[in-house]
Amino acid sequence: MNEIRFWLNGKEVHHPYEPTKRLLDVLRDHYSLTGAKEGCGEGECGACSVLIDSLIYPACITPLAHVSNAQVYTIEGIKTLPSYAIIEEAFIEEGAVQCGICTPGMVMATLALLKKTPHPTLEQIKDGISGNLCRCTGYNMIVKAVLRASLKGESPW
Ligand code: FES
Ligand code: FES
Incomplete structure (x- = not known):
């Protein structure tokens, strides 16, 4: 059976060839990664936001074929990064949760933004x-939480 290869939260994955299947369903149903939520569909x-090659994508309208050979990160996969701790702390301190x-989608969007623009306006x-x-x-x-995160120490994004 054909497979689609990609990296999921840093680990190489060979998934059955289902190119039109929604990435959100693959993440939630096959890999039990439920941090990406089904909102509007x-x-x-943005409830289903994931990072694909460091860019933010809505997993609900992203077909599996799109992630072939790509690096995919979900909120579960970024939780061990120093940048996650900084963003989490800033969201808590500003009462943004x-x-x-x-929140998972906001954190993913924040990380994508700060990777591209460490000190945003x-x-x-x-x-x-x-x-x-x-x-x-x-x-x-x-907005204040994202600003606070961007101002915390050296940017590890
Ligand atoms: S569920 Fe709303 S953007 Fe995906
Ligand atoms: S939707 Fe409730 S905290 Fe954003």
Whole structure:
């Protein structure tokens, strides 16, 4: 049987050839990586955000074929990185987590932003998280959390 090869949270994976299957379903159903959530299912809310070759993608509209030979990271895979601890701390300190539904996606978007732009302006932060919806915080606290993370020490992004 044909396979699609990719790297999932740093480990090489050979997955059965199901090119049109949604990456979100593969992650949740086959690898028990449930940090990426099903929200809108249409690429609009960011609840399912993952990093593919360091860029943020909505896994709900990303076909498996898209990750062939790519590096895929989910929220579970970045939890051991120093950058995760910095972002987590900043979100807690700014009160940017309430119900938590959007949080994994927000953290992934923050990491993608800070990797590309370690010291973003407020406009760049708003732009960086613009694909991620939050029904609770009103965004101000999230924007402040991203800014706080960007100002913490040496950037390990
Ligand atoms: S569930 Fe994927 S963007 Fe909303
Ligand atoms: S904290 Fe509830 S949706 Fe963002």
